[in-house]
Each structure stands twice: as structure tokens, then as C-alpha cells.
Amino acid sequence: EAGVAQSPRYKIIEKRQSVAFWCNPISGHATLYWYQQILGQGPKLLIQFQNNGVVDDSQLPKDRFSAERLKGVDSTLKIQPAKLEDSAVYLCASSRDRHGYTFGSGTRLTVV
Amino acid sequence: AQTVTQSQPEMSVQEAETVTLSCTYDTSENNYYLFWYKQPPSRQMILVIRQEAYKQQNATENRFSVNFQKAAKSFSLKISDSQLGDTAMYFCAFMPNSGGSNYKLTFGKGTLLTVNP
Numbered sequence: 211e212a213g214v215a216q217s218p219r220y221k222i223i224e225k226r227q228s229v230a231f232w233c234n235p236i237s238g239h240a241t242l243y244w245y246q247q248i249l250g251q252g253p254k255l256l257i258q259f260q261n262n263g264v265v266d267d268s269q270l271p272k273d274r275f276s277a278e279r280l281k282g283v284d285s286t287l288k289i290q291p292a293k294l295e296d297s298a299v300y301l302c303a304s305s306r307d308r309h310g311y312t313f314g315s316g317t318r319l320t321v322v
Numbered sequence: 323a324q325t326v327t328q329s330q331p332e333m334s335v336q337e338a339e340t341v342t343l344s345c346t347y348d349t350s351e352n353n354y355y356l357f358w359y360k361q362p363p364s365r366q367m368i369l370v371i372r373q374e375a376y377k378q379q380n381a382t383e384n385r386f387s388v389n390f391q392k393a394a395k396s397f398s399l400k401i402s403d404s405q406l407g408d409t410a411m412y413f414c415a416f417m418p419n420s421g422g423s424n425y426k427l428t429f430g431k432g433t434l435l436t437v438n439p
Binding site: 315 | 415
């Protein structure tokens with residue numbers, strides 16, 4: 211089966227600019243996750259979708275971050291405006307349920 | 323809230339030898355899952371091994387095995403016959419199993435393992 215697809219692979223932006231990341235999960239996986247991995251740390255969950263509904267967005271900085279999952283398939287994560295501390299790898303993952311988590315290769319964001 | 327602690331930022335081992343990575347966690351949950359993930363430079367998180375808390379038997383997956391001590395909240399990973407391809411960041415992770423659809427993984431900070439030839 212095809213893996214979790216993410217794009218772009220790298221992105222460099224200036225602070226206060228906006229940026230968007232895209233994720234295409236594994237076909238048939240109802241649950242989709244966005245994780246933020248700051249250098250030297252483990253990934254931290256930003257948001258979890260079940261189909262196109264939000265299950266957990268308690269750690270999403272909602273003043274600047276937004277995410278959507280239209281039609282319960284693809285998802286986009288947006289940051290507007292970006293801050294220096296948003297520099298990180300953004301990982302998307304999908305699963306059928308609590309098993310079978312599959313991660314994408316992530317987008318490395320650098321904010322200068 | 324759950325926390326996961328990996329006290330070894332870096333470790334190294336000679337090829338073909340055995341190494342153990344440590345992980346402790348804190349939770350008030352009684353039912354949960356524990357995981358070890360490997361993250362090579364490609365950045366993709368790869369599942370190494372999974373342990374269900376209600377199972378007393380330690381999980382094994384080829385050269386990888388765990389020592390799960392539920393009372394001590396300890397979950398270490400043993401890699402036998404280390405290979406150069408095992409060089410990567412290793413993350414310990416926790417997932418509650420309290421019903422519902424919350425499948426959040428809580429990760430430790432990771433251990434960078436280097437296998438030397």
C-alpha cells in the first residue's frame with residue numbers, strides 16, 4: 211500500500227509570512243494526525259481528525275495555526291503568521307484506529 | 323497527563339553487540355500501549371515494537387525485545403546483534419487505551435543510537 215504523502219519536503223519562510231503543508235493519508239485510514247517535532251525533542255500532537263471531525267486540538271496554537279480535512283481524506287495545516295519558534299518538522303500520520311499508525315516523511319520548516 | 327522520559331540522549335554500540343535503551347513513563351491510566359519508534363535521517367517514524375500493558379509477556383520482534391516493568395513504569399528496548407542500519411534516533415511513546423477515539427501518542431525526547439563498525 212502507498213504510504214502517507216506529505217509536501218513540501220522543505221520550506222523556508224520569513225517570520226510573519228504564512229505557510230501551508232499538505233498531507234494525503236493511506237487510503238481507508240479514518241484517523242489523521244499532525245505532529246510538530248522541534249529539533250532535539252520528540253513529536254508533539256497538534257491535532258487529530260476522525261474522518262473530517264476534530265478529536266483533539268488541545269495543543270494547537272489556534273491564534274496562528276489552523277488545519278482542515280475536507281471530505282475526510284487530504285488535510286492541510288496552515289501557519290499564519292509564522293514565528294521563529296515554529297521552525298520544526300511537521301509530521302503527518304494516519305491510522306485505521308489506535309493501531310497501524312503510519313507516518314509520512316514530514317516537512318522541515320525553517321522560519322528566518 | 324502522561325509523561326515519557328528517556329534519560330540517555332546518546333548511546334553508541336559496536337556492531338554485533340547488544341545495547342539497551344531506557345524509558346520510564348508516568349500515568350494514572352491502567353490500560354495503555356507502549357511503543358518504540360525508530361527515526362532515521364529520512365525523518366519517517368518507523369514502528370519497532372509495541373507492548374500492551376495488560377500483557378505480562380514482554381514483546382519481541384526479531385532482534386528487538388522489551389523489558390516491560392508495569393509497577394516500576396519502565397519500558398526498555400534491547401537490540402541484539404546490532405547492525406549499522408540500526409543507527410537512528412529512537413523514541414519511546416505512550417498511548418492510552420481508555421476507550422473512545424483518542425489515539426494520541428506522547429513521545430519522549432529520544433535517544434540517538436550510533437552503531438560503530
